Amino acid sequence: MIKVKHLRKVYRTGKEKVRALDDIxxxxxxxxxxxxxxxSGSGKSTLLNQLAGLEKPTRGSVTIDGENISEMNENQLAAxxxxxxxxxxxxxxxxxxxxxxxxVALPLMFKGVPRKKREKLAKEQLKKMGLGKRVRHKxxxxxxxxxxxxxxxxxxxxxxxxxxxxxxxxNLDSHTTVQVMNAILxxxxxxxxxxxxxxxERDLAVCADRIITLRDGKVxxxxxxxxxxxxxxxxxxxxxSDLDDHSWDEEPDKKKTDTTVELIGQIGQTVHRxxxxxxxxxxxxxxxxxxxQGK
Amino acid sequence: MKISDLLxxxxxxxxxxxxxxxxxxxxxxxxxxxxxxMVSLGIAMNVGFDEMISxxxxxTQIQVYNWTGNTEVPKLDDEMVKTLASIEHVKVxxxxxxxxxxxxxxFAGKNDRYQAYAEILGIxxxxxxxxxxxxxxxxxxxxxxxSGKKLPVLVGQYTGYSFTDTKKRGDSxxxxxGQTDARGNPLDPFVDVEKDKIYFKTYKNEExxxxxxxxxxxxxxxxxxxxxxxxxxxxxxxxxxLIKKLEKEYMRxxxxxxxxxxxxxxxxxxxxxxxxxxxxxxxKAIKEYGYETYSMSSERENMQEQSRMIQLILxxxxxxxxxxxxxxxxxxxxxxxxxxxxxxxxxxxxGCKLGKIRQMFLLExxxxxxxxxxxxxxxxxxxxxxLNYFGPMLQGAIMMLPxxxxxxxxxxxxxxxxxxxxxxxxxVVSGIMPANRAVKISALExxxxx
Numbered sequence: 001m002i003k004v005k006h007l008r009k010v011y012r013t014g015k016e017k018v019r020a021l022d023d024i025x026x027x028x029x030x031x032x033x034x035x036x037x038x039x040s041g042s043g044k045s046t047l048l049n050q051l052a053g054l055e056k057p058t059r060g061s062v063t064i065d066g067e068n069i070s071e072m073n074e075n076q077l078a079a080x081x082x083x084x085x086x087x088x089x090x091x092x093x094x095x096x097x098x099x100x101x102x103x104v105a106l107p108l109m110f111k112g113v114p115r116k117k118r119e120k121l122a123k124e125q126l127k128k129m130g131l132g133k134r135v136r137h138k139x140x141x142x143x144x145x146x147x148x149x150x151x152x153x154x155x156x157x158x159x160x161x162x163x164x165x166x167x168x169x170x171n172l173d174s175h176t177t178v179q180v181m182n183a184i185l186x187x188x189x190x191x192x193x194x195x196x197x198x199x200x201e202r203d204l205a206v207c208a209d210r211i212i213t214l215r216d217g218k219v220x221x222x223x224x225x226x227x228x229x230x231x232x233x234x235x236x237x238x239x240x241s242d243l244d245d246h247s248w249d250e251e252p253d254k255k256k257t258d259t260t261v262e263l264i265g266q267i268g269q270t271v272h273r274x275x276x277x278x279x280x281x282x283x284x285x286x287x288x289x290x291x292x293q294g295k
Numbered sequence: 296m297k298i299s300d301l302l303x304x305x306x307x308x309x310x311x312x313x314x315x316x317x318x319x320x321x322x323x324x325x326x327x328x329x330x331x332x333m334v335s336l337g338i339a340m341n342v343g344f345d346e347m348i349s350x351x352x353x354x355t356q357i358q359v360y361n362w363t364g365n366t367e368v369p370k371l372d373d374e375m376v377k378t379l380a381s382i383e384h385v386k387v388x389x390x391x392x393x394x395x396x397x398x399x400x401x402f403a404g405k406n407d408r409y410q411a412y413a414e415i416l417g418i419x420x421x422x423x424x425x426x427x428x429x430x431x432x433x434x435x436x437x438x439x440x441x442s443g444k445k446l447p448v449l450v451g452q453y454t455g456y457s458f459t460d461t462k463k464r465g466d467s468x469x470x471x472x473g474q475t476d477a478r479g480n481p482l483d484p485f486v487d488v489e490k491d492k493i494y495f496k497t498y499k500n501e502e503x504x505x506x507x508x509x510x511x512x513x514x515x516x517x518x519x520x521x522x523x524x525x526x527x528x529x530x531x532x533x534x535x536x537l538i539k540k541l542e543k544e545y546m547r548x549x550x551x552x553x554x555x556x557x558x559x560x561x562x563x564x565x566x567x568x569x570x571x572x573x574x575x576x577x578x579k580a581i582k583e584y585g586y587e588t589y590s591m592s593s594e595r596e597n598m599q600e601q602s603r604m605i606q607l608i609l610x611x612x613x614x615x616x617x618x619x620x621x622x623x624x625x626x627x628x629x630x631x632x633x634x635x636x637x638x639x640x641x642x643x644x645x646g647c648k649l650g651k652i653r654q655m656f657l658l659e660x661x662x663x664x665x666x667x668x669x670x671x672x673x674x675x676x677x678x679x680x681x682l683n684y685f686g687p688m689l690q691g692a693i694m695m696l697p698x699x700x701x702x703x704x705x706x707x708x709x710x711x712x713x714x715x716x717x718x719x720x721x722x723v724v725s726g727i728m729p730a731n732r733a734v735k736i737s738a739l740e741x742x743x744x745x
Contacts, residue, residue: 054644054739075648082646093641093742097311109300110647154645 001162001194002028002051007060009046009217020046021057022217028210030161031192033185033228035205038214044198045166047214051196052085052164053077065161082111086155086193088165088184092147094139094154100126101135104153111158125153129183145176149183156187163188165197169204174234181207181232207232296651305658312631316663319620319627323667323718324674326620330613331675331706331714332682337606339705344598346701348591352522353427357566357578357590359388368585370560375584379566382580384573387425390561391526392417392535394542396551399497401458401511401531403486407494409458411486415448415495415531417538423449426567428523428532432489433515436534445512446495446541449532452519455484457529488513497545505548509541571595617718620667621725628660628729632736639733640741649734656730657723664722668715672706675714679704 004026011018020043028034036044049055051062053069061070065084072080086107094103101122108118126135129149139147148168155163168184169177185207188195197208205211207229213221309316348354359379361371369375380388393416401411418426420436431452453472460468474482486493497507517527526532546553566581568574574592581588632639639652686703 049739052644054742074643075650078643078646078648080646081644085646087644089641089742093637093644095638095641097307106642107645110296110642110645110651112296114297115300 001030001032001065002026002196003061003063004051005061005063007047007050007062008058009043009050009055010058019217021050024060024217024219026212026219026222028194028196030194031188032210033188033195033208034197034210034212035208036196036198036212036214037200037202037205038220040200042214043217044200044214046217048164048166048196048198052087053080078110082107082158084161086158086160086163088148088151088155088163088168090167090170092139092144092151092171094147094150096139099136099138100131100142100150100153103139103150104157107154107158122153122157125157126150128187129153143176144172145179148172148176148180152180152183152187156191156193159191160193162194162196165195167199168197169199169201177204178232178234185231204232296647301651301655301658305655305662308631308635308655309659309662315627315630319623319663320667320670322620322623323617323664323722324671326613326617326721327668327671327714327718328675328678329616330610330717331672331710332678332704333609333613334606334710335675335679335704335706336682337602337609338707338710339702340602340605341599342702342705344595344602348595348598349522351594352591353567354571354591354595355568355574356426357568357574357581357588357592359564359566359581360562360587360589361560362562362587370558371562371564371586372560375560376564379564379581379584382566382577384569384577386567386569387419387422388564388566389419389422389426390417390535390564392538392561394538396549396553397497397538397542397545399495399507399545401493402496403458403491403493407496408461409485410461411454411457411459413454413457413529413531414526415533415538416526417533417535420534422567423517423532426523426565428527429518429520430515431518433513435515436532445510446533446537447512447514449515449517450488450511450513451517451526451528451530453484454516454529454531455486455488458484458486460485489516495541497548500549500551504550507541507544507548617721620718621721624660624663624722625725625729627663628656628726629732631659632656632729632733635733636736636741638741639736640738643736643738644742653730653734656733657726660726660729661719661723664725665715665719667722668718671718672711672714675706675711679706 004024007021007024007026008019009021011020024047036047038044046055050057051064053062053064053072057070061068063069064080067080069077069080094100095106098106101119104122104125105113105115105118108121109115113121123132123135126132129152131146131149131153134142134146134150137146139150142150148171152168155165165184169180172180181204184195187193197204199205202211206225209225209228211221211223211225212219213223345354359371361368376388376390379385393414397415399415401413403409403411418436424435428449430449433449436447436449456470456472458470470482470484476482493511493513495509495511499506511531517532519528521528524530543556545551546556566577568577571592574590575596578588578590578593642652643649682704683702
């Protein structure tokens with residue numbers, strides 16, 4: 001699916017040259033979930049940007065689905081992204097003026113899909129992400145986890161061949177990280193999408209088929225995992241009592257029509273959750289029982 | 296990406312920055328308004344000139360003179376008149392001949408009780424219609440009607456009123472238009488030109504000279520029109536050949552001799568042109584023969600020249616404020632791009648083509664221009680109405696106010712359309728630079744942008 005040949009990227013800062021990527025060659029198969037990990041400054045984001053055609057490599061080439069994207073101009077790249085690529089960003093990058101539905105439908109709009117059809121597709125995708133009731137909400141009216149799920153829906157709505165994700169859970173707490181990661185896993189398995197994710201949390205990589213570790217712009221390790229975890233669960237010590245708390249997905253209580261009451265309730269919950277996380281870290285054994293009370 | 300999507304995206308972007316958009320639009324409104332209203336003042340001035348001039352006379356008529364005894368100028372005889380008539384766009388050329396020697400008076404009633412001093416002019420019979428002398432009754436002179444004993448003539452609408460009663464004195468000897476009796480009923484003239492017999496009788500120079508007498512045959516009555524001259528009011532129009540014949544008979548009867556009579560040309564002829572716009576061209580062609588000319592059109596030219604200058608100055612003043620509006624559009628769009636850098640980047644990453652991004656910004660700028668122009672034109676019409684309504688009052692107070700006709704500001708449809716087109720174009724043009732800037736934003740940089 002993705003072929004990388006002798007990829008090199010050199011940044012010039014004044015007279016100094018920084019080799020961000022140094023002769024990287026890779027090959028990723030269809031439907032493969034690949035995690036790129038490494039310390040900060042190891043070049044993992046740079047690699048992702050090269051793979052996605054957001055930056056031109058200094059040397060070498062990236063071929064996706066048989067097309068050499070390193071040789072494309074900006075318009076060809078845009079057309080290519082429309083057809084083949086999806087993106088999930090660390091900071092969600094939703095358009096603040098648009099509703100969840102419009103945000104998800106945006107890539108389809110660029111493709112020229114008629115409004116009715118694209119809104120139907122976007123709605124279906126949002127339902128899959130458990131946001132069926134939030135389609136008319138603006139990003140500012142949603143939590144980080146919800147926003148990222150909108151972002152994921154946007155990446156998947158066009159059923160691209162490859163999706164790139166740059167620290168998709170970087171801005172999320174551990175609880176929502178679980179939700180978001182599992183949502184992604186479900187979708188890439190369902191659609192057989194090649195998924196390339198950059199993360200600095202090695203824990204997240206346990207679900208991947210492949211983990212590529214970078215150091216100083218070079219591939220340090222390229223591991224294949226024969227039987228990756230089907231779903232992501234928080235590693236030991238980070239157990240969150242609220243893992244099964246689906247209150248964010250649920251429709252607000254019909255009796256509570258006052259949105260302020262609802263909002264205060266949500267804030268209360270969040271505060272409480274934060275507390276229990278702290279407490280559970282201090283005293284892991286007691287975490288479960290206290291968390292149940294918070295429901 | 297569909298046009299409708301592009302439109303709604305652009306519209307949404309403008310809507311969400313309502314305050315700034317509205318301020319920018321107001322700028323365009325003011326700009327459009329000032330340019331449209333300024334130009335409308337100039338147009339009203341032109342319309343006023345035309346109103347004024349057309350009251351003075353016929354715009355498509357040229358008077359040609361040959362008063363100068365200059366021998367280099369060809370004689371303005373019948374032959375020459377024909378030549379002038381053959382110039383392109385000339386409908387007709389004819390003298391309005393005032394006999395030098397013929398002296399006489401009109402008489403009507405029993406024992407010539409009613410007398411009138413009426414002006415009698417000679418014209419080519421077919422020319423009366425071409426010169427647009429309208430008839431209230433009867434028909435025009437024809438070539439054939441010159442034979443026979445009676446003199447076929449066209450008379451002015453109120454020629455009847457020129458007769459006076461010789462048996463009465465003071466006011467009762469006269470009748471005039473609009474005169475009423477004690478009860479308020481209108482009074483007819485002494486002579487009904489269409490029914491009563493009217494004679495033209497010559498004066499006798501000497502006691503034993505022969506007095507000639509002719510009966511008039513009124514074939515038509517002309518509608519009074521001061522633009523055409525007094526002849527349409529109380530004059531008598533006759534076949535040119537006939538009037539010359541009368542003049543010769545008179546000269547013979549009174550022993551007047553003029554060796555040059557047949558050789559002399561006309562001192563003044565009238566040329567009618569098919570359209571106002573061709574008058575200048577025809578006039579120039581006539582002048583090339585060496586004749587002096589006069590037309591309302593040349594007057595009009597002069598006045599329009601003036602008003603063009605004034606329009607140019609006024610329009611220029613208006614243009615300055617539209618230019619300022621253009622700057623503010625450019626500024627608004629540039630600001631928008633700084634604010635939306637990240638958004639533009641996201642769009643690029645999601646596969647929005649560069650052309651579409653450019654179009655989106657141009658469309659936004661164009662929309663500002665269009666909406667501003669539209670509102671500006673509506674406001675201009677309102678202002679124009681107010682100016683026309685209060686203009687006459689203001690004019691009394693301020694002598695400087697340019698008002699020549701009945702209106703102070705005229706906005707024709709083409710000006711409105713042009714204003715709208717111009718403001719939209721200004722919008723799009725001032726959006727070009729910001730749009731190019733948006734296109735150049737690197738997708739990656741934009742996403743990193745915090």
